Amino acid sequence: MINMKRPGIFKFTLKQKINIYGYLFTLPFIIGFIFFFLYPVIQSIVFSFSRLIITREGYRLEFIAWQNYNFALFINPEYIRTLGETVGGMINNVVAITIFSLFAAVLLNQQFRGRMLARAIFFLPVIMGSGVVLMMEQGNYSMQLLRESQAASGIFSRDILAGLLMQIRLPQGMLVYVIDILFNITRIINRSAIQILIFLAGLQSIPPSLYEAARVEGATGWESFWKITFPLLSPLILTNVVYTVVDFFTSPENQLVQLIRREAFGGAGYGVSTAMSFIYFITVSLILIIVISLISRTVFYQD
Amino acid sequence: MNKKSINSVNKEFKNIHKFYPLSIRPDRLKNYLYVIIRAVLIIGICYIIIFPLLVKLSSALMSLTDFYDQTVMWIPRNPNLNNFTRAFRDMEYPVAFVNSLLLASLVGFLQMISCTVVGYGLARFKFRGQSIIFAAVILTLVIPPQMIMIPLYLNFRYFTFFGLLPGEGINLLNSFWPFVFTSLTAVGMKNGLFIYIMRQFFRNMPRQLEEAAYIDGASPITAFLRVMLPGAIPALVIVFLFSFVWQWNDYFYTNIFMSGNTVLPMTLASLRRIIEGPQTTAVINAGSLMFVAPLLLLYALLQRYFVESINRTGLVG
Numbered sequence: 001m002i003n004m005k006r007p008g009i010f011k012f013t014l015k016q017k018i019n020i021y022g023y024l025f026t027l028p029f030i031i032g033f034i035f036f037f038l039y040p041v042i043q044s045i046v047f048s049f050s051r052l053i054i055t056r057e058g059y060r061l062e063f064i065a066w067q068n069y070n071f072a073l074f075i076n077p078e079y080i081r082t083l084g085e086t087v088g089g090m091i092n093n094v095v096a097i098t099i100f101s102l103f104a105a106v107l108l109n110q111q112f113r114g115r116m117l118a119r120a121i122f123f124l125p126v127i128m129g130s131g132v133v134l135m136m137e138q139g140n141y142s143m144q145l146l147r148e149s150q151a152a153s154g155i156f157s158r159d160i161l162a163g164l165l166m167q168i169r170l171p172q173g174m175l176v177y178v179i180d181i182l183f184n185i186t187r188i189i190n191r192s193a194i195q196i197l198i199f200l201a202g203l204q205s206i207p208p209s210l211y212e213a214a215r216v217e218g219a220t221g222w223e224s225f226w227k228i229t230f231p232l233l234s235p236l237i238l239t240n241v242v243y244t245v246v247d248f249f250t251s252p253e254n255q256l257v258q259l260i261r262r263e264a265f266g267g268a269g270y271g272v273s274t275a276m277s278f279i280y281f282i283t284v285s286l287i288l289i290i291v292i293s294l295i296s297r298t299v300f301y302q303d
Numbered sequence: 304m305n306k307k308s309i310n311s312v313n314k315e316f317k318n319i320h321k322f323y324p325l326s327i328r329p330d331r332l333k334n335y336l337y338v339i340i341r342a343v344l345i346i347g348i349c350y351i352i353i354f355p356l357l358v359k360l361s362s363a364l365m366s367l368t369d370f371y372d373q374t375v376m377w378i379p380r381n382p383n384l385n386n387f388t389r390a391f392r393d394m395e396y397p398v399a400f401v402n403s404l405l406l407a408s409l410v411g412f413l414q415m416i417s418c419t420v421v422g423y424g425l426a427r428f429k430f431r432g433q434s435i436i437f438a439a440v441i442l443t444l445v446i447p448p449q450m451i452m453i454p455l456y457l458n459f460r461y462f463t464f465f466g467l468l469p470g471e472g473i474n475l476l477n478s479f480w481p482f483v484f485t486s487l488t489a490v491g492m493k494n495g496l497f498i499y500i501m502r503q504f505f506r507n508m509p510r511q512l513e514e515a516a517y518i519d520g521a522s523p524i525t526a527f528l529r530v531m532l533p534g535a536i537p538a539l540v541i542v543f544l545f546s547f548v549w550q551w552n553d554y555f556y557t558n559i560f561m562s563g564n565t566v567l568p569m570t571l572a573s574l575r576r577i578i579e580g581p582q583t584t585a586v587i588n589a590g591s592l593m594f595v596a597p598l599l600l601l602y603a604l605l606q607r608y609f610v611e612s613i614n615r616t617g618l619v620g
């Protein structure tokens with residue numbers, strides 16, 4: 001009998017082979033994660049406990065324990081306030097963006113003339129709503145003034161709308177919230193393009209037979225939205241909320257991110273800046289964990 | 304006999320509709336009202352989105368006299384292209400454009416390859432530590448890049464391959480190298496999202512495709528290259544497009560790694576310093592328009608890919 005099996009050290013069981021190929025394919029990321037992510041993160045943790053001194057040959061670190069954290073939390077007058085404001089703004093934004101993007105996705109999923117054009121315009125912010133152009137607009141006060149004056153002269157005058165809303169006797173807190181949303185409507189629309197995209201894809205994956213059955217049973221559009229669309233989209237609501245939170249926290253327009261940047265270049269120094277971003281990161285993760293555990297309890301999975 | 308009766312029933316059915324004028328039938332009325340409200344909403348939202356573009360265009364075309372004229376609101380009275388030519392010159396547009404195009408294409412291409420490979424590895428091989436690697440992918444998305452900004456800057460300023468090279472290291476800043484390294488290893492901007500998209504895409508592809516290839520004697524690498532990759536082209540295009548667009552728009556990483564170079568984000572931002580006086584806003588607006596023009600063109604041509612992107616990747620399924 002001829003032995004068909006090749007002897008040698010390069011003989012693995014199937015399981016070992018799969019293991020090896022798994023590592024082989026993910027190797028680029030493993031290398032990148034260790035060298036360009038984990039290593040900088042650890043460095044920044046070290047920085048946050050020390051004072052960084054730039055010398056001619058490079059840089060030198062001086063260990064100063066919790067001083068940076070102490071400075072960020074108790075001495076810097078802005079940090080805690082900005083952190084609170086950012087978290088508060090985040091909650092407002094996430095609620096508004098999620099509701100708006102669901103609404104817009106339902107609108108864009110219907111049949112009407114010019115649907116392709118409307119979709120194309122709705123997703124335009126993916127291209128323009130970030131980066132340099134937005135930054136240039138923010139630093140440009142005369143541009144903002146111009147926009148304000150043009151907005152006021154237009155059909156949608158905010159002051160008139162706000163005045164109208166005052167007439168309706170809403171509870172005080174809700175009124176403030178609604179007016180806040182109204183004033184930020186542009187930003188909310190510009191920030192929800194990806195979320196609309198995700199919801200739209202979800203809407204298209206719902207089988208039409210469900211709606212037909214509901215209609216035969218005499219359900220109204222309103223009922224079938226809450227009994228069919230909403231439960232089936234609930235996993236995507238979780239995805240979108242998480243995406244929005246992360247997007248908000250890492251966006252360079254964020255006040256706290258700007259503060260951290262300011263401190264790094266010309267403020268209290270690198271050490272304090274990294275300490276600030278570390279506290280910030282821990283807050284973000286805590287919020288994400290709370291949000292995920294709260295929402296995933298109510299999420300409905302079809303299978 | 305049957306055919307005739309059906310025809311007559313049909314005719315009668317059509318006649319019923321004739322007796323009710325369109326406007327009176329209550330269900331139709333409700334429908335029209337709904338259509339009108341929907342149209343107003345959609346047009347309103349579209350208006351809000353396009354508004355900044357219109358403002359930029361109108362103010363970029365204005366001459367100085369129009370700018371000070373209170374009666375000129377939207378349409379400039381003596382439009383000219385002075386602001387555009389000035390922005391074109393001060394942004395060093397031709398050079399910066401070519402550099403930006405090269406950078407964004409390179410980054411898009413490298414990230415497309417690396418994220419596809421990693422996404423495939425995570426989708427199709429069940430190996431030890433897989434969940435840890437996936438968690439790491441998500442972690443790169445969640446940690447704000449501002450946190451590792453300074454260490455990254457210092458690492459590329461005094462690049463020693465993490466202690467492997469002797470001496471005080473090479474200065475890799477102001478070159479494409481930092482982008483090449485981070486893109487090739489799938490830790491660039493928003494790469495966690497791309498890996499996630501590719502993973503979901505490959506998971507939705509039928510397993511039988513690879514099994515057939517394995518039976519024909521292909522190794523996992525050949526199966527990936529010859530069987531899976533051709534089927535994944537739509538997803539590859541999407542990852543490339545998003546990566547290209549985000550790199551083009553990016554100021555954060557470009558400012559850290561290439562602040563001394565002639566790339567569009569830097570030269571556009573420098574307009575604020577260069578140009579003084581009342582024309583600043585108009586010139587900046589002209590510059591911004593020239594900055595987004597290539598992207599708008601790309602979007603107009605490949606709009607289908609952007610809009611259908613998430614559908615195709617099966618991110619939702």
